[in-house]
Amino acid sequence: MLSAKFVAPLPLYSVTRQAGLDRVFDDALSLFTVPAGYLLTEHLAAIIEQSQRLPLWLRLDAEDRDPATFLLSLIAAAQRLSPEIGKVTLQDMRRQPGPVAGWSALFVQLGRELRELLSARCAIVIENVHYLVATHSTLELFCRYLLPALAPGTCVILTSQNALPNAVLPKNVAQYRDVALRVDLGAAQALAERAQVLYPTPALQRTIRLFDGRAEALIGLFAVNSRLGTTLVEQVVDSARDSDDLLTRLARAWLSGSDGSSLDTLALAMQLEYIQPGLCSIVLGHGDLPESPWFQPLADEWTHLRDMWYPALSRVFRNRLSPSPEQMQRAADYLLDQDATEQAISLYLNLGNAARAAEVIAGQAETLINLGQWETLTGWLNRLPTHVLHAYPTLIHTQGEIAAAHGDRKSARRAFAVATGLFSVRNDRDGACSSLLAESAVAAQEGNLAQAQASARTALDTARAFQLAWHQCWAAWQIGSLMVSQDQFDDALGFFELAAEAADQLADPFLSELLHKAFELAASQRGFKHERESLREAYLTVERKEQETVEMLRQLLDDPLKNIELFVERHGWSRTPLMVKLPAMTETLSDDMGRTGLWTVLRGAMNLRRRFGSKTSLSSEVSAISRMDPFLTADQVHGVESLTPGASALVLPATIAGNVPRLTQSTNLEFRPAAPSLVVYLLGTFRATFNEVPIENLQSSKGRTLFKYLLTHHDKPISRDLLMEMLWPNADPDAARNRLNVALHGLRHAFRLTTETPIVLFEENAYRLNPDLQLWLDVEDFVRHVRVGRNLEESGDVARAVVEYELAAGLYQGDFLEEDVYDDWTILTRERLRGDYLDILDRLSRIHFSQAQYSICGTLCKLILARDNCSEPAHRRLMRCYARQGQPHLALRQYQVSFDALHEELNVTPASATTELYEQIRRGERV
Secondary structure, eight states: OOGGGGOOBOOOOSOOOOGGGGGTTTSSEEEEEOOTTSOOHHHHHHHHHHTTOEEEEEEOOGGGGSHHHHHHHHHHHHTTTOTTTTHHHHHHHHHSOHHHHOSHHHHHHHHHHHHHHSOTTEEEEEEOGGGGGGSHHHHHHIIIIIHHHSOTTOEEEEEESSOOOGGGSOTTOEEEOGGGTOOOHHHHHHHHHHTTOOOOHHHHHHHHHHHTTOHHHHHHHHHHHHHHOHHHHHHHHHHOOSHHHHHHHHHHHHHTTOOHHHHHHHHHHHHHSEEOHHHHHHHHSOOOOOOOTTEEEBGGGOEEEOGGGHHHHHHHHTTOOOOOHHHHHHHHHHHHHTTOHHHHHHHHHHHTOHHHHHHHHHHHHHHHHHHTOHHHHHHHHHHSOHHHHHTOHHHHHHHHHHHHHTTOHHHHHHHHHHHHHHHHHTTOHHHHHHHHHHHHHHHHHTTOHHHHHHHHHHHHHHHHHTTOHHHHHHHHHHHHHHHHHTTOHHHHHHHHHHHHHHHHHHTOHHHHHHHHHHHHHHHHHHHHHHHHHHHHHHHHHHHHHHHHHHHHHHHHHHSSOTTHHHHHHHHOTTTSOHHHHHHHHHHHHTTTTOOOOHHHHHHHHTTOSOOTTOSOOSHHHHHHHHHHOTTOOSTTEEEEOOSSTTOOOEEEEHHHHTTSOEEOTTOOEEOOOOOOEEEEEOBSSOEEEETTEEOOOOOOHHHHHHHHHHHHTTTSOEEHHHHHHHHOTTSOHHHHHHHHHHHHHHHHHHHHTTOSSOOEEEETTEEEEOTTSEEEEHHHHHHHHHHHHHHHHHHTOHHHHHHHHHHHHHHOOSSBTGGGTTOHHHHHHHHHHHHHHHHHHHHHHHHHHHTTOHHHHHHHHHHHHHHOTTOHHHHHHHHHHHHHTTOHHHHHHHHHHHHHHHHHHHSOOOOHHHHHHHHHHHTTOOO
């Protein structure tokens, strides 16, 4: 912070009192809303000193619009009186940053500290409150939370050059306008006498009218009069058209006799607003501060350029007088050495020295983030060119942090991905791990658990390889958390244990306790799970015995007397009870049919008793299994012969068909020879397996990109020149050819660990995947299901079309090569496939809505909106689903969601159809 902001003006005594200032101690809170020049703050400083009060002085600047910067400025000003003030507030700002936890509690806390630690004989003066109006939140926070927390009767004096919103001002504020501060003829004559100037009354009256009684202007005029004489000043006053013209003429007259060093000092002051002998000495080579009507002396040898004179001085020089870039560079460096970081960074940016500004911002980013100065930081980052930002991946990561905290997951995901790549290029393992874990957190929040786990695992591998205990700890924690969310507690336990071990290396008791607690809870859960499974086994055993006993009892009751003839012989047929004789009679009657009970009938109906060789068709089983496995299609599978002639074939994916035994009528098992099988997922997280073995050692990013490109274009050879141009567009041909060979070598080496079968072939100066490979691509299956589904729907076979659409939707695990969003060659394919995905979701939702399956339709609409939150048809259909399910309140809320999304993304309002639907639901009509 620039210390000049916190120093009071040197008191000016023997000045006729301004009427408004006589009453500042009568009211606890005073607000002077006056343009520049009316209020003599040096006179105010004198009044405060004469009242034996201590001034807490703060002069606001544009940077104080940020609530965090305002708090820091006020704390710095207060600590000049008591170093203990603000310590708790600073601690709270770090613990709960305002942009996340809210600002009101922080403003209240600082108000309490001022009440407890500030002397009762203190006067708080805050100038230029109008700077806070640009963002009403800071002014409102100050007025509604900090001021009421002060001790009753605390003297607070605010000044503003513009009117403030009355809605946010406290009710007890005493407001003063310029009329209360205007200097009349008697006061002006007293000022002239103090300046030892003999000024004619008629000229003085005209001057007062021109200046509208502004005290600063009159004092400046008398200073010019003392130097240049009354005659010249009278001529200037007589020829002036208005106040601005008079100030301009006075400035020009004064500067006509100034030497070069004085002009240099003034030029520096016009750029910085504040100057000091030490600053001038470093920047200009001399520390002389010439007397002038526009300089206001402050404490600690600081001098302030009066706001009233700035327009007039600008008109005199018309931008012809300004320090050299070298001098301004030295000024910025001096301010940085004086811990005036905000002013230094702004100066670097204004000079166009973005690289130096970025360097300083990068060094301060952690502090700025921790203290909640996000508004200030975002403003600076937005002014940096892209190429400069890319030189400091930390700043891009910081942009992602801010976007994530504000709920902008799309921007956060993009920033973290870029930062990860830049950190990796620079071999900055620490930064790469941080961004990878941030990517994982955003992906998890979006529900993309596969991507979240992939990023976290990459971070863990990197952290373990380079012994980064901090990142190893949190990467293992993240993976464990993701596994818990998927009920994989056994796997989670191992990662929590790994996280706890890493935490122990850091010697951080809090972190170690946290992670050990997670490990203990996961271990307890595993124990309970095993106990539950053990109890379940015992339960099943008892249940089985119970069922066996029940069956024995039923058998006994069905046929109580196996040797009924002996019983009848002994007791006679007539004395034998009918319930004993009847089972025997029934059995005799049903001998030819075989004994069939209700349970047997039910089991037969459920097809649970079918054995190999039975005459039951497998079509129903095939249909059920196909629905469970989205890759089960007739075009890419090998058949399995039915168990009986004429039965439907059981189809299996091409990825596993070669290894699946064929079931013949005789139920003998025989294996078909396996063909080399390459399975690749391009939708969502990139994955590849060769003969069911994952390919995980593609370390080179260019090698991975080359592999992806060849996969996408596997139906034709790709010329070497095209690959070189795509991967290294700016490299010379020899270098690009060498890099291509390196990438190909890495790709072939990755597969050589799995197979000797050549993967990539080079023929006629072109590359292609080996056509003998049995290749399965999720993209091709997705496209085929979409095409078949549309054809079936157009032909009227909606039921089969739904099956195809569902299979396609199951394949779409994410956007096409979603980790390569910045590769130009992927964009058109990605957008086309995303459009197809949204189209089939839309078709499915319409079909289910027409079938009154509103819950399923609503889920599909939410999937559409997750990728396109501005789709009004999806919003409307979801509103209808809610309404028809008896949840009109959710329908009305969905309208508000659509309104906010359209306004934020496109700056438009919902279409009339959406608004009319909203009104119908609000009126209770059926929609």
